[in-house]
Amino acid sequence: MEGQRRRARQADVARLAGVSQATVSAVVNGRGPETGIPEQTVQRVLEAVRQLGYAANPAARSLRGKRNRLLGVHTFESIFPVDQLDFYHEFLVGIEQQAVADGYDLVLFASTEDLDGRRRIYTDGMNRLALADGSVLLGVEPGSTELARLAAEGYPFVHIGRRTVPGTEISWVGADYASATREVVGRLAALGHRRVAYVTGPDRMEVFLDKEAGYRAGCADAGLPELMYVTSQLDPAWVDAAHAGGVTAVLAENEPLARQLVAALAERGMAAPADMSVVVLVTMTESGWSSLRIPRNEMGRGAVKMLTRILAGSGDPGDQHHLLPCGLPDDHMIGPPRS
Amino acid sequence: MEGQRRRARQADVARLAGVSQATVSAVVNGRGPETGIPEQTVQRVLEAVRQLGYAANPAARSLRGKRNRLLGVHTFESIFPVDQLDFYHEFLVGIEQQAVADGYDLVLFASTEDLDGRRRIYTDGMNRLALADGSVLLGVEPGSTELARLAAEGYPFVHIGRRTVPGTEISWVGADYASATREVVGRLAALGHRRVAYVTGPDRMEVFLDKEAGYRAGCADAGLPELMYVTSQLDPAWVDAAHAGGVTAVLAENEPLARQLVAALAERGMAAPADMSVVVLVTMTESGWSSLRIPRNEMGRGAVKMLTRILAGSGDPGDQHHLLPCGLPDDHMIGPPRS
DNA sequence: ATGAAAGCGCTAACAG
DNA sequence: CTGTTAGCGCTTTCAT
Numbered sequence: 001m002e003g004q005r006r007r008a009r010q011a012d013v014a015r016l017a018g019v020s021q022a023t024v025s026a027v028v029n030g031r032g033p034e035t036g037i038p039e040q041t042v043q044r045v046l047e048a049v050r051q052l053g054y055a056a057n058p059a060a061r062s063l064r065g066k067r068n069r070l071l072g073v074h075t076f077e078s079i080f081p082v083d084q085l086d087f088y089h090e091f092l093v094g095i096e097q098q099a100v101a102d103g104y105d106l107v108l109f110a111s112t113e114d115l116d117g118r119r120r121i122y123t124d125g126m127n128r129l130a131l132a133d134g135s136v137l138l139g140v141e142p143g144s145t146e147l148a149r150l151a152a153e154g155y156p157f158v159h160i161g162r163r164t165v166p167g168t169e170i171s172w173v174g175a176d177y178a179s180a181t182r183e184v185v186g187r188l189a190a191l192g193h194r195r196v197a198y199v200t201g202p203d204r205m206e207v208f209l210d211k212e213a214g215y216r217a218g219c220a221d222a223g224l225p226e227l228m229y230v231t232s233q234l235d236p237a238w239v240d241a242a243h244a245g246g247v248t249a250v251l252a253e254n255e256p257l258a259r260q261l262v263a264a265l266a267e268r269g270m271a272a273p274a275d276m277s278v279v280v281l282v283t284m285t286e287s288g289w290s291s292l293r294i295p296r297n298e299m300g301r302g303a304v305k306m307l308t309r310i311l312a313g314s315g316d317p318g319d320q321h322h323l324l325p326c327g328l329p330d331d332h333m334i335g336p337p338r339s
Numbered sequence: 340m341e342g343q344r345r346r347a348r349q350a351d352v353a354r355l356a357g358v359s360q361a362t363v364s365a366v367v368n369g370r371g372p373e374t375g376i377p378e379q380t381v382q383r384v385l386e387a388v389r390q391l392g393y394a395a396n397p398a399a400r401s402l403r404g405k406r407n408r409l410l411g412v413h414t415f416e417s418i419f420p421v422d423q424l425d426f427y428h429e430f431l432v433g434i435e436q437q438a439v440a441d442g443y444d445l446v447l448f449a450s451t452e453d454l455d456g457r458r459r460i461y462t463d464g465m466n467r468l469a470l471a472d473g474s475v476l477l478g479v480e481p482g483s484t485e486l487a488r489l490a491a492e493g494y495p496f497v498h499i500g501r502r503t504v505p506g507t508e509i510s511w512v513g514a515d516y517a518s519a520t521r522e523v524v525g526r527l528a529a530l531g532h533r534r535v536a537y538v539t540g541p542d543r544m545e546v547f548l549d550k551e552a553g554y555r556a557g558c559a560d561a562g563l564p565e566l567m568y569v570t571s572q573l574d575p576a577w578v579d580a581a582h583a584g585g586v587t588a589v590l591a592e593n594e595p596l597a598r599q600l601v602a603a604l605a606e607r608g609m610a611a612p613a614d615m616s617v618v619v620l621v622t623m624t625e626s627g628w629s630s631l632r633i634p635r636n637e638m639g640r641g642a643v644k645m646l647t648r649i650l651a652g653s654g655d656p657g658d659q660h661h662l663l664p665c666g667l668p669d670d671h672m673i674g675p676p677r678s
Numbered sequence: 679a680t681g682a683a684a685g686c687g688c689t690a691a692c693a694g
Numbered sequence: 695c696t697g698t699t700a701g702c703g704c705t706t707t708c709a710t
Contacts (some may be wrong), residue, residue, distance in 0.1 A: 053492035055469030059401040099449040108445040110438040208696035399687035
C-alpha cells in the first residue's frame with residue numbers, strides 16, 4: 001500500500017494528459033467546448049483526472065478570486081446543543097435541501113467555538129467564514145458588532161430571523177409573527193374572549209416587538225383592550241389578579257412563561273383551556289402547546305435561496321428581507337371563555 | 340455608506356505600520372514575542388490592523404499551509420431524508436462535537452446528489468471529497484467500487500459502520516453487535532428461555548454476519564440450540580410452527596420483521612412479551628421496541644477522532660478499526676417464557 | 679487550439 | 695531584529 005500519496009495538482013493532470021495546465025483548468029471548469037478544446041483532448045484530460053483522483057483545491061480557487069460553491073452555516077452557539085436537540089435541526093434540513101437543489105456544499109463552522117460554547121465569526125481578527133462564498137447565520141446573538149463588521153466588509157450573508165443593526169444593511173428571512181399573532185387574537189375574539197392578555201419577559205429584545213405589534217393590531221381589529229404584562233413571575237397571585245380582571249385568554253411570549261402560568265393555574269385548581277386559553281408564541285420544539293409554528297424548514301430554504309441570489313447578482317445591496325408565514329396554533333389549549 | 344471597500348491585505352497593514360509584510364504576519368499570528376519583535380512594533384502593527392479592519396484571507400492561508408482544516412461528511416443518501424428524520428442526526432451530533440474539539444470545520448457534501456437522491460463521490464470523474472482534508476462516510480451503500488477507488492487513491496477517510504471491501508484496506512468504526520447479541524441471548528437464557536430463534540431477511544449483507552455470530556456464541560454459552568430462520572414472511576403460520584417447536588423468544592434482525600411478527604402474534608391472539616419475547620437488533624430510531632441501542636453519537640465522535648489521527652500521523656496504513664459497545668435492550672418486550 | 683507566465687494573499691526560509 | 699524572496703495551486707490573459 002503506497003499510503004499517503006500526495007494530492008494530485010492540476011500540473012500533474014496536465015503532465016499525465018500531455019496538455020498544458022490551462023487546458024486542464026478549462027476542461028475541469030466545463031469551459032471545454034466554449035474554449036474550443038477538441039473532444040478528444042477533453043476526454044484525455046478527464047481520464048487523467050480520474051486516474052489521479054484530482055479535485056481542484058478550493059483554497060487556491062477562491063484565492064484566485066473564483067467561487068468555490070461552498071455555503072457556510074454559522075450558528076452563534078453549538079449547532080447541535082444537547083438541551084434543545086432539534087431546534088436547529090429543521091433549519092438545517094431546509095438549508096440542506098436548498099443547497100442540494102442549487103448544487104452547493106455546506107460548511108458547518110465548528111472550529112470557531114471557544115470554551116464557553118460560543119462561536120465567533122472573528123477569531124484572532126480573522127474571518128473564517130470567508131472560506132465560503134457566502135453564509136447563512138442563525139441563532140440568538142447578543143452582540144451585533146460582528147454582524148456589523150461582516151456587513152461592512154461586504155461579505156455576503158443572510159441571517160435567519162429578523163435582524164436589524166443600526167447603520168447596517170442586513171439581509172434576513174424571518175417568520176411573520178406579527179400577522180400570526182394578530183390572527184390568533186382574532187380567533188380568540190371570535191371564540192368570545194373579550195379580555196386577552198399578552199405576557200412577556202422583562203428582556204425586551206428586538207425580535208419580540210413584532211409580536212407585540214401583532215397583538216395590538218389584533219386587539220384593534222376586534223375592539224379589545226390591550227392588556228400587556230411585562231413580568232417574569234407568573235405566580236398564582238398573578239392568576240388571581242388576571243382572573244379578577246376578567247382575563248380569559250393569555251398569549252405567552254415564550255414557553256417558560258407558559259409553563260409558569262399553567263403551574264399557577266393548577267395551584268388555584270384551574271386548568272387550560274377550560275378556565276383559561278393559553279397560546280405560546282415561540283417554542284423551541286413542537287410540543288403539546290397551542291403555539292405558533294415557526295416555518296423552520298421554509299426559513300432555511302429561503303435563506304439559501306436568498307443567498308444564492310445575492311451571490312449571483314453581483315451588484316446586490318444586500319439588504320433583502322423575506323417574511324414567511326407562521327403556522328397557526330392548533331386548538332390544544334384554546335377554547336371558548338368560561339361563561 | 341462606503342459599501343464595497345476593498346478588503347485590506349497584509350501589504351496594506353505593513354505599509355501603514357511602516358514595517359515589512361513578514362512582521363505583520365508574525366504579529367497577527369501571535370509569533371511576535373517568539374520572533375523577538377519589540378512590543379512597540381507589535382502595537383503599531385495591531386493599531387494598523389484595527390484601523391484597516393484587516394482580516395487574514397483564509398484561502399491564502401490554507402493554500403500556503405497545504406491543509407485547510409476541513410473534514411468532509413459524505414452520506415450515500417440524502418443526509419436529512421424526510422422519512423427517517425433522525426437516523427443520521429445522532430451521528431452528526433457526534434461528528435460535530437468531535438470536530439469542535441479538534442478545531443475542524445465540517446463540509447456536508449450536498450452538491451453531489453443526483454436526481455435519484457443518490458450521492459456519488461465521483462461525478463465527472465472528479466472527487467469532490469478531495470476538497471476536505473479527509474472525510475467521514477456513512478450510510479448504506481450498495482456498491483463498493485467508489486470506496487475501493489477512494490482507498491486506492493490514498494484519500495483519508497473513515498467509514499461509519501463496519502465495512503470490508505476485498506483487496507482494500509478501509510478504516511471504520513462500528514457497533515459491536517456481536518457482543519451485544521451474545522449478551523442478549525445470555526439474558527434470555529437467564530430468564531429461562533430454552534429455545535431462542537433468530538430471524539433474518541433473505542438479503543444476507545455483511546453487516547448481518549456479526550450479529551449471527553453473536554447469536555451463535557450466545558447459544559453456545561448457554562447450551563441453547565441454534566434456531567436460525569431466513570425469511571421475509573413472518574406470517575401466522577410461522578408463529579404456529581415456532582410455537583409448536585417450543586420457541587419462546589425471537590431475535591429479529593430488523594424492525595419490519597419484528598412488526599410482522601407482532602402482527603402475526605396478534606392474529607393468533609398472542610402478544611409480546613407475555614407469549615413471546617421479541618428483541619429487535621437494529622432499528623432506525625429509538626422506538627418502543629426492546630432493541631439494541633446503536634451508539635450513534637459515540638460512533639460519530641470516534642470516526643472523527645480516528646480520522647484526525649490518520650491525518651496527523653503521516654505514515655498510517657489507513658486500515659484501522661474500532662468497535663464500540665452497543666447499549667442493551669430494555670425489558671419492554673422481554674419477559675420470562677410462558678411456563 | 680494550446681502553452682507560458684503572471685499573480686491572488688499569505689507564510690517561512692534565509693539574508694542582511 | 696527586520697526585510698526580501700520563493701512558492702502554495704489555481705485562473706487568466708497573451709503569445710504562439
